[in-house]
Amino acid sequence: MKSAVIVLCLLASVATAAAEVTVGAARTGEYVPGLRGKRVALFSNHTGMVGDRHTLDIMLENGLDVVTLFSPEHGFRGTADAGEHVGSGVDEPTGIPIASLYDGTGKRIPAPEVMNGLDVIVVDIQDVGLRYYTYYCTMIDLMNAAAQYGKEVVVLDRPNPNGMYVDGPVLDMTYQSGVGRLPIPVVHGMTLGELARMAVGEGWLKNGATVPLKVVPCLDYTHQTRYRLPVAPSPNLRSMLSIYLYPSICYFEATPVSLGRGTDKPFEIYGHPDMKNRDFEFTPRSVPGAKNPPQLDVLCHGVDLSGLDEEEVIAKGINLEYLIDAYGDVGGENFFRSFFEKLIGRGDIRAMIESGKSADEIKATWADDVKRFRARRAPYLIYPE
Numbered sequence: 001m002k003s004a005v006i007v008l009c010l011l012a013s014v015a016t017a018a019a020e021v022t023v024g025a026a027r028t029g030e031y032v033p034g035l036r037g038k039r040v041a042l043f044s045n046h047t048g049m050v051g052d053r054h055t056l057d058i059m060l061e062n063g064l065d066v067v068t069l070f071s072p073e074h075g076f077r078g079t080a081d082a083g084e085h086v087g088s089g090v091d092e093p094t095g096i097p098i099a100s101l102y103d104g105t106g107k108r109i110p111a112p113e114v115m116n117g118l119d120v121i122v123v124d125i126q127d128v129g130l131r132y133y134t135y136y137c138t139m140i141d142l143m144n145a146a147a148q149y150g151k152e153v154v155v156l157d158r159p160n161p162n163g164m165y166v167d168g169p170v171l172d173m174t175y176q177s178g179v180g181r182l183p184i185p186v187v188h189g190m191t192l193g194e195l196a197r198m199a200v201g202e203g204w205l206k207n208g209a210t211v212p213l214k215v216v217p218c219l220d221y222t223h224q225t226r227y228r229l230p231v232a233p234s235p236n237l238r239s240m241l242s243i244y245l246y247p248s249i250c251y252f253e254a255t256p257v258s259l260g261r262g263t264d265k266p267f268e269i270y271g272h273p274d275m276k277n278r279d280f281e282f283t284p285r286s287v288p289g290a291k292n293p294p295q296l297d298v299l300c301h302g303v304d305l306s307g308l309d310e311e312e313v314i315a316k317g318i319n320l321e322y323l324i325d326a327y328g329d330v331g332g333e334n335f336f337r338s339f340f341e342k343l344i345g346r347g348d349i350r351a352m353i354e355s356g357k358s359a360d361e362i363k364a365t366w367a368d369d370v371k372r373f374r375a376r377r378a379p380y381l382i383y384p385e
Helices: 014-019 055-061 134-149 192-201 240-254 310-316 321-330 339-344 349-354 359-364 367-380
Strands: 039-043 065-071 097-100 120-123 152-156 213-216 269-272 280-282 300-304
Touching: 039 055, 039 134, 055 065, 120 134, 134 152, 134 192, 152 192, 192 213, 192 367, 240 310, 240 321, 240 339, 269 280, 269 321, 300 321, 321 349, 339 349, 349 359
Parallel strands: 039 065, 039 120, 065 097, 120 152, 152 213
Antiparallel strands: 269 300, 280 300
């Protein structure tokens, strides 16, 4: 099965940069023998590629019995909008059933008949290293299901493109949600394999359960590697710059401000009809991957971040200056929705912005969180920092 990847190539140099790292899925000798004779469920999507071949193809060519495909937010082919309900079905090229974990029922645990029909869950999906990016949440849900039903979990690890730093407040579990499963910072700096190890080791699975876990590591990867994704992980993260800006501007999702969904620069711009004295303008349209974006068909005035230097963006980490800037123009008691607390992970940051605190003052409030988390995660790291 050749993955029907929507053409969202990130940069011309991507293929070369990505080729410097060997992803876990490419290391068949490390996982194929252990999966023979077992009923395998694969959690993946359009990002589960090894060169131009999907991991599912590789498994089938090696004679593995893949009985179920689990699909996350955006679906198995990666074309659905953020938050859009994705139904279950059948993968047409292979005839293998797809069990959607994002079908709108709110039940992220697979049905009993699905779990009873498998022996091991294999995870191979490209995450971007943010606490509110839902792929890791789905992995945790599947690990909980595996613990409940006595199944194994194998993670075929992939690099974290935001793995070079840790930043942001640790999630206050009062705000646990579909965009926040674990008490980790916004930018946790871990791969899915490392995060899975930590979830088991710290007793973060439901009721402190454990699960047989194997991680197949990447080769030639460190946390300082600038890994450039060969495939866009979701419809609106189309460039490496958007992935680096994501920790700083995703909070606009909880406000009336557009962050560029429905334009050719999603997560690289922001704006609103009421922002003042701005030279940059854009109008969000209904497009595939953003069917009903904020400020649809309305002229927005705002800021174009697409010319920023990637390394400067990385060096600043989470930068709330953009959010504070927009609040200064659009502001008011209806600016923030309750979703903001779920994204930022704490209940006091909204008031800090409203009271006029600077981005640096706010960042200082989570410095101790970051320090403690870095120490806590250390035993679970697989790759050099």
